[in-house]
Amino acid sequence: MTVDAGTAPSGPILAADGTPLKVSLRKAQRVRKLRAFALVLPLLAFVLITFILPIVDMLFRSVDNPVVARNLPITLNVLKEWDGTGTPDETAYAAIAKELVEARENKEMGKVATRLNFETSGMRSLIGKSVRKIRRLKEGPYKEALIKIDKRWANTEIWSTIKRIGAPYTHVQYLAALDMKTQPDGSVGMQPEDRQIYGQIFMRTLWISLLVTGFCLLLAYPVSYLLATLPLRYSNLLMVMVLLPFWTSLLVRTTSWIVLLQRNGVVNDLLVWVGIVGEDGRIQMIYNQTGTLVAMTQILLPFMILPLYSVMKTISPSYMRAARSLGAKPATAFVRVYMPQTAAGVGAGCLLVFILSIGYYITPALVGGQSGTMISNFIAYHMKSSLNWSLAAALGTILLAAVLVLYWLYNKIVGIDNMKLG
């Protein structure tokens, strides 16, 4: 349907098939929207299933607390009536005696005891000992019998622990991860001084990440400036020296630092040869915080240089020239005219390096020794060695929260769309 030239169209403008143009356009837009979404959908589904779901599962695990709730349901039900003072009455003792014996038969007792032991040490032995003896007991009263087996059964604290740990969902792992615990009276307080670990580790993680970010900025700023001001054929050549480490395996670079920094390594040999230190004065530069700092700075340096370089590349030299011709000294011109223009690159680089270093695992694990370990190493420890998976999940969740806040900030300042590689 065409409109004759010269005659004004009456009513809404129509498309070729007779529908109003607006409707037709909206339909076309919707089709395009759907098509764009259909293209993204496979990857979105893939990432959701293979990546996001596992992470959500881990978050859930940090509050999930099924072991005691599953094995002592009657006891916990009875304890609901208990007011938390003194000891519960005979029904609770009878219930727990029966359920612990059942748990032993189902081979679940070890799990229950371990879970309770994470909270109050000594619970494992108490439960093991009690179950061995009450099995022979045919009838009550169980209260007296249990207290006779071990006086601790008369403690209010034991029962309040069982009641608390019996909740199917719990925040105790987060308390543990923050060096806190629930006191016997139900209030939340700090762990005793000698059992506070994680606060210190979190602080150390932040401190090491800050130092690494600072060192990277210090080293990267002049180098990026040089790369951005050199003619292309030189800067391209030098750029290779930045990109090669970027492409080289992390393990390879960590290995090289071990080779360089160990007691009989290249750097110490060089120092002895030059005469700065004696043969027996070799410096311990690795398996401590120094090793972590040096290796991480080198490994993360390209992540600082690349965003700085791409920002500096766009700064026109005429601003500096203008400042100079208006009478500014070189230093003044640089600080007041050039540096403010690089703020975006500094922000991007610092955030990126900080995000990457806060979750670093491999390098601290291999060269960190005792003083250079970070929070990731403790997560790995609880995953692989102590098998306290819920605590690992809680520590991981706290770390994840920190990273996501930084990521959000990065997105605000830089925008993920502007993230570039290589």
Next chain:
Amino acid sequence: MALPPYVGPAGRAWHYSFLIFCGLVFLFLIAPILVIIPLSFNAEPYFTFTEGMLAFESDAYSTRWYADIVNNPQWVFSAGNSVIVAVFATLIATVLGTVAALGLSQAHLPYKPAVMGLLISPMIVPLIISAAGMFFFYSKIGLAQTMPGLILAHAVLGTPFVVITVTATLVGFDHSLTRASENLGAGPTRTFFKIQMPLILPGVVSGGLFAFITSFDEVVVVFFLAGFEQRTIPRQMWAGIREQISPTILAVATILVCISIALLTTVELLRRRSERLRGMSPG
């Protein structure tokens, strides 16, 4: 960077100390990678330069550690695993990532920032957390300690790199080309393969190489998710560094450095080609 003639001695000193500082930083970046190459030819089982090596005596050098790799079935076995996992993970990541990037580059996509944030997250979340989450979840569904599980895990870790590089290539893409193609009667599939694909191919290949190296170098997820049967080269290296440290590791590291150099060169050449294709200035 030549100095203008009016710069005084103080400026000159400042300039040269700046250059020296930069030189030291470049040394700091590159020396650790280069130093292991000669050390991997050490005839002695040491991690440092022997006097013979410094005097360039030929019998101080040997290729025994390279022979060690080839003759050790564990290294050969893990090399095979590494290649299988990396190739399949790269294929999955590249196909899914490229298709998604095509969708992301269209202005009509709803909730674009949120979608982009989700797709990039595997790159942002610390590896230890990804590995822990995957360990719990993949164990539940029976994928832990299997090759498919490891391949899926590595594929998802590689996708952000493909999405980022391909989206970057599509930024300068002239959409009138696809419209012209459709106008001339080609369907969407034909338009993609004949018009879009050749133009974004450099980006796709670089993204794929990024995904490949991500998988090939990855050790944390392997550490948690793989059993002995799925050992890869980095896992083997990890064990070597922690348990019995021997120059064989330096030989492996040297080979890995050579692979990195080859990949870096390819990506750089592709980047220049892509910029030329899209009519941007070279370099």
